[in-house]
Amino acid sequence: MENTADIEKMGFQYVEQLAGTGHWKLDLSTNTTEFSDNLYRLFGYEPGEIDFAADDVLKIVHPDDKDIYINARDTSRKGIDMPDIKYRIITPGGEQRYLKSVTKLLECKDKKVLMGVTCDISSQESDLIKIEEKNRELEQLVDELASFNYAVSHDLQEPLRKIIMYISRIEDEKFRASSPISEYFERITVAAKRMKLLINDLLLYSQTNKHEHVFAPANLAGPLRDAINELSVQCEAKDATIHFNTMPVLPIIPFQVRQLFVNLLSNSLKYSIAGIPPVITITCTIQEAVQIQDAIPPGSYYIISVHDNGIGFKQEFSEKLFLLFHRLHQKERYEGTGIGLAICKKIMENHKGFITAEGNPGEGSVFRLFFPA
Structure with a gap:
């Protein structure tokens, strides 16, 4: 014993x-x-x-x-x-x-x-201290990013506004020269406006990365109508028609979903076929056990599809569309910064969803938004 x-x-x-x-x-x-x-x-x-x-x-x-x-x-x-x-x-x-x-x-x-x-518990405390140090570093980076955003939105945009304003005044004074000077002024104006657009889009992209997101139950028809109203001038200029059916009520970040629809609709309007009025159709379906990507388990989703009759694109470029600064077309022909669809992807990630694109040259395109049901 x-x-x-x-x-x-x-x-x-x-x-x-x-x-x-x-x-x-x-x-x-x-x-x-x-x-x-x-x-x-x-x-x-x-x-x-x-x-x-x-x-x-x-x-x-x-x-x-x-x-x-x-x-x-x-x-x-x-x-x-x-x-x-x-x-x-x-x-x-x-x-x-x-x-x-x-x-x-x-x-x-x-x-x-x-x-x-x-x-x-020394090892656990050591790990916790390291995590707290990393969190402090991240908080400092966030503060620095906020300062950067402020500088971009204020300090950098001010000289651009002045450039555009003074060029406009020169044009109002009917300054016309037989030399290429007038052409130079036009190029300066285009470049300044493009830089201003790029700054605004970068600010918008940075805002979609913030963690202070407030979700609220809302019918997607609300932010969709707001987006259509915001683009009313572009729609009238191109004689565009936009149709949509019943939308679901989902927990969303309302201002982000409005921006999501603004970007998708403006993309369809921008890449319309010359001489053909754009027709954009937005539909909603719900499907069970949808397999979106191989690495993602199947799930139930509300699928919002945005169809258009625009110039389309080659399917091999479908994933590159959502990369930051990536453009399929020359900037001289189509305005834009290559950030709009990247913002759409980020907004869908914030909503635990996904976005896909499908198209054919000359046959239009369809963007599908997958919101968890």
């Missing part, structure tokens, strides 16, 4: 070493205390080298955590469960360790025993 008991004791001690724990036991009926060998090791000593019952251990408790340790020790001596505590020690070898201690009062007939367990 003694051999069996010794083996069990050795096994328990081995388990404590593997788990980085130690335990102690206070018998309240006899006022005797026992400490496991690994408890001593957690504090940087060999078994029996320190008297836990005295104040020896206070010498190695971190000065800022002594009150925590003393209050917990005094509470446990009264035979009362104490809340979990976390404190630091400085071992005799100079190593700082984070320890966590818990106690539990056990009662059986007339016997009361207070059990305590102490764990070495």
Whole structure:
């Protein structure tokens, strides 16, 4: 029996070493205390080298955590469960360790025993400190980005507004030269307007990356109508027709979904066939177990499809359409910055959804929005 008991004791001690724990036991009926060998090791000593019952251990408790340790020790001596505590020690070898201690009062007939367990949580605390440092770095980067956005939206746009304004005044003064000067002014105007458009689109893209998104249940018909109204001048200029059927009620970020429809509709209007009025049809269906991409599990989605009769595109370029700054057509022929569809992709990601594109040259295109049902 003694051999069996010794083996069990050795096994328990081995388990404590593997788990980085130690335990102690206070018998309240006899006022005797026992400490496991690994408890001593957690504090940087060999078994029996320190008297836990005295104040020896206070010498190695971190000065800022002594009150925590003393209050917990005094509470446990009264035979009362104490809340979990976390404190630091400085071992005799100079190593700082984070320890966590818990106690539990056990009662059986007339016997009361207070059990305590102490764990070495240094590695977890070290990881937590690193995470907190990274979070502080990220917060600093966010603040810097906010400052950058402010500079872009104010400081950089001001000279552009002045360039456009003064060129406009020169044209109003009927300044016409037989030399290429008038052509130069025209090119300056086009370049300035394009830079202004690029800045605005970059700001809009950065705003879709913000985490402070407020979702609200809304019928998608609302932001869709707002988008159509916003593009009314372009629609009239091209004699465009836009049809849509019943839209679902979904938890959305309303202003982002409005921007989503604005970008998709303006894309269809921009890439319409010359001399043919654009016809844009928006439909909604719901499908179960849709497989969008191989790496994404099938799910149920509301599928919003935006069809147009525009110039279309080669299907091999369908994924590149959503890359930032990517353009399929020359900027001299079609205005734009190559950011609009990238914004659409980001907005769908914010809604835990997806966007796909399908097209054929000269046969129009269809963009599909997959909102989780």
